[in-house]
Amino acid sequence: MADRIPVIDLAPIISGDPGAKIQVAMELGSAAQTLGFAVVAGHGIDPIIGTELRDAALRFFDLPLEEKLVIRRPKNDQNRGYIPYGEETLVRMAGGSSPPDYKEVFAIGPDNIPDEPYFTGPGSYPSFAPNLWPVAPINLRSCMLAYWEKMEALMRTIAEALAISLSLPGDTFADILDHTHTSQLRLLHYPAVRGDAEPGQLRAGA
Structure with missing residues (x-):
């Protein structure tokens, strides 16, 4: 289990880069399944x-x-x-x-x-x-x-990323x-x- 809350950059997902989107999705999915928390950056807000x-x-x-x-x-x-x-x-x-x-x-x-x-x-x-x-x-x-x-x-x-991390369609x-x-x-x-x-x-x- 991770010993610190990970910081995950969502910018690649928002940019629409398919390869980067999968990578970020897997990082977010791993955080959800292990520690249960993550800090998200690059959200554009x-x-x-x-x-x-x-x-x-x-x-x-x-x-x-x-x-x-x-x-x-x-x-x-x-x-x-x-x-x-x-x-x-x-x-x-x-x-x-x-x-x-x-x-x-x-x-x-x-x-x-x-x-x-x-x-x-x-x-x-x-x-x-x-x-x-x-x-x-x-x-x-x-x-x-x-x-x-x-x-x-x-x-x-975030829901789209989690779906991808579970090998499901993004929607x-x-x-x-x-x-x-x-x-x-x-x-x-x-x-x-x-x-x-x-x-x-x-x-x-x-």
Whole structure:
């Protein structure tokens, strides 16, 4: 097993060079089957997209609590909207116990959901619950959706590489990674620990 997380350059895949694409695909597949993680470089995503999203996110989390609570998630199983301190305890997913996570969250899923049974029928909740957007900062929505779009494209590039690494056609996973996927984009804010932190309270207990 690898003793460090590999950095894999995706540029050859994006450039379309068939021979290089296979080589990179095998590197990515090996990382997935051994360590289970990889850092990807050469993805072509402009860093300004992440910078603008981070700036907008920090402005949102800096708002007074009462303003953020206007878009508080309606139910605990619905990862949409604002999730304040104390509402998530990640370690419980593994059957453990600890004080609630010392973080706050803003989460979205797919936006502009089509009015079709797959997205609106009985089995669609909570995967396609509507997003809840704040009034301010005004550019948070556009920044999140711009980042979402780039991550969708990157997801498809990685899926193509993984398919090739398994000796499958590159488009094997394309149909299940179209607009019907149920991904989430969560902004996590870990503020400076104050005196109200409980013993053993972690940022995201696990």
